[in-house]
Amino acid sequence: MTTQPEPPASPLRVLIADDEAVIRESYRDILAPNSSKTPAGDKFGAMKAQLFGADTQPAERPQIEVVCCEQAEQAVDAVVQALAAGQPFAVAFLDIRMPPGKDGVWAAEQIRALDPDIEIVIVTAYSDVDPQEIAARVPPVDKLLYLQKPFHPHEVRQCVSSLGAKWRGAQSLRKNQVRLETAQRIAKFGYWELDPQTGYAWWSRELCNVFGLPVDHCSGPIQTLWSRIHPDDEPQVQVAINRAVRERTARSLEYRIRAPDGSERYIRQEVIATDAEDNVCRMIGAVQDVTERKVMENQIRHLAYFDQLTELPNRTFLTKHLTYVLSQAKRYERTVALLYVDLDNFKRINDTFGHSRGDDLLREVSVRLKACVRESDVVTHASRPERPSPMDKSGTDTIIRFGGDEFIVLLSEVAHVQDAARVARRIIRALEVPVRFDATDVVVGASIGIALYPNDGDTDEVLLKNADAAMYHAKENGRNNFQFYTETLNATAFERLSLEADLRHAIETDELILHYQPKISVVDGTVVGAEALVRWHHPELGMVGPGEFIPIAEETGLIVPLGEFVLRTACNQIKQWEDAGVRMPISINVSFRQFRDQSLISQARQALAATGISPHLLEIEFTESAVMEDTRASDRLLAELKALGLSISLDDFGTGYSSLSRLKRLPIDILKIDQSFVSDLLTSADDEAIVTAIIAMAHHMKLTVVAEGVETQAQLDILSHHGCDIMQGYLVSPAVPPGEFESRFLNGESQLEVAV
Ligand code: C2E
Ligand code: MG
Ligand code: MG
DSSP: OOOOOOOOOOEEEEEEOSSOOHHHHHHHHHHHHOOOOTTTTTTTHHHHHHOOOOOOOOOOOOOOOEEESSHHHHHHHHHHHHHHOOOOOOOEEEOOTTEEEHHHHHHHHHHHHHHTEEEEEEEESSSSSOOOHHHHHOOOOGGGGEEESSSOOOHHHHHHHHHHHHHHHHHHHHHHHHHHHHHHHHHEEEEEEETTTTTEEEOOOOHHHHTTOOTTTOOOTTHHHHHHHOOOOOTHHHHHHHHHHHHHHHEEEEEEOOOOOOEEEEEEEEEEEEEEETTTTEEEEEEEHHHHHHHHHHHHHHHHHTTTTOOBBHHHHHHHHHHHHHHHHHHHTTTEEEEEEEEHHHHHHHHHHHHHHHHHHHHHHHHHHHHHHHHGGGGGGOOTTTOOOOGOSSSSOEEEEEETTTEEEEEEEEEEEHHHHHHHHHHHHHHOEEEEETTEEOOEEEEEEEEEETTOOSSHHHHHHHHOOOOOHHHHHHSSSSSESSSSHHHHHHHHHHHHHHHHHHTTTTTTEEEEEEEEETOOOEEEEEEEEEEEETTEEEEEOOOHHHHHHHHTTTTHHHHHHHHHHHHHHHHHHHHHOOOOOOEEEEHHHHHHHHHHHHHHHHHHHHHHHOOGGGGEEEHHHHHHHHHHOOOOOOOHHHHTTTTEEEEEESSSOHHHHHHHHSSOEEEEOHHHHHHHTTHHHHHHHHHEEEEEHHTTOOOOEEEEOOOHHHHHHHHTTTTTOOESSSTTOOOOHHHHHHHHTOOOOOOOOOOO
């Protein structure tokens, strides 16, 4: 390392405190002879020569400035002034006895407190001083010397030259340290050193600033530093460090740290592991805060990949992103949907209201588009530096401003073709809502073309071309609609979508009805309850079963009003039969989506209050998967239902993945064995074993067991033999309208022949 040339040295300042004028003069003569005014041959000269010997060899010596004081107090004042003027003394010669004032040791203590760097020489003619006591009072010991009077000029000169050089060295070291620290602070550059064997580390002050640690905290377990690393980045830092230690190599990496204020900073780190002379591995790391550079990079990326008007990703982004999404889709065998959205009336609006309004409209469209896709997943802009690259988000939906009034909605993973149709329809609906310009309502409308990977093309170019072609088809079809590139998909999409629209209507009118299937006691054949099963009396399609419309209701959220209808109708039915003198328990089915909806409890409470029925007559059937899915939420919900006094049964038992320990804790009353086990009872020994085990387990847990889908007497006999409590199935009756249920099952007659 080369050292920087220092500016010319200023004179070395020496402080003398001695009560005897002749001695002060002699110091001056020895150290700064040119400044001495004393004429040769004067009385002091003769005395000096006598006392100390003649100074015969004036040597080349550094320029020295001598300040003399008669008393200790003056010496302390001189130090105060020197420090204030920025011209500190390098060396102080302090006589011990300076009557009538304080002594030299007192002065030394004061001076040391003022200036920790000054070199102090205690001078005395007496032998009764205790150097140990003085050393204790005037630390540090390496900046304290003793000089015995009478001294020889050489001793004084030598003291000043060697202590002066030492003082200058220390000053220059300090200056260099300050310079280095300043440079490190400007560069936001810190370093650390680690002993991998002990995990103990040392680090620089600037590293404290970068990592947000207290600045006086410069050593400790390396974990002190690592705990600041962003949890997502910590593994890669560990891997790099372990590898550097293992291979004794250098590695560089970038990671994020979390500052105490919660902000994130980007760090670039070079780390090297070497074997020191003692063959012990040492690890040294240099870190630099590169947050500003990262922010710039992100801004540049933002400019390159995002549209400035709408803040949506742009066409350049799409080109890169689509290639990646398709490669992932190929790898994981996913279906990707590309929706080409073209606004219908944009040009006219632009011409009528001006470009600024046109821009407003495009911004509004982008906001509405975002609301139409899975919100949390949308790749949009973000100005924060920690924003991940748009490329990072592969498994999500993306909206792109493709050009003027064209947008692309990329759905990177669609389970069903219908999902793409649904998003397209949502977009059309969202854009049908007028935008208000200057007291005029403007409707923009959109034509959408949909191409699917892999069916409609397996490269970005082909997909875009085909989505574009489908979009033109939509325009030809009268605008404000969507078209799939593959013709046949259009028919299914519309069928399904029209069913969805019809269902919405059905819930509002009285097309939905409940049928009731009797539950029969296996012991005595009497009807002990009914399961309400929903049916849809479709004006054109006739009777539609729940298997066809419950999934649509779940996907669209219509399950909530549908469930409310079922709940209300079943309660009314219980009430009606109660009024007629029959207390007939009715169970209703609650699906997974409903189960997660908070309104279930309030709906149940309302229905109970409105009808005034006994709560235990209402039974709620949940499927196993619904209960097992989100355990905490379902525990709460079941507890609340139980608190209302309702009965709870676990439907389709055996088809899900129940944990037995969880089952034990659930507040259920009834277990319904799934019909798949019942149907094979006669042919499958396994199924018989399972059913037997389920019944035994349920009874052990004090649960009532219901067998579903019992179609034959033989099945019933086996179930009865194994102690099943209740059966349900076509053997007695399918679900029937309420009138039929009343006439057939409310008369109290036994419905079964039970084999004993
Ligand atoms: P689930 O609750 O397990 O209902 C039993 C299903 O088995 C009913 O079909 C019933 O008609 C049928 N079933 C009854 N006995 C027999 C039999 O002996 N043999 C055969 N093969 N089948 C029999 P359904 O009515 O088509 O209902 C199917 C599923 O739809 C129900 O399964 C239930 O999960 C759901 N569901 C029905 N109504 C509602 C409702 O109001 N809300 C909700 N969320 N889901 C409902
Ligand atoms: Mg059921
Ligand atoms: Mg069932």
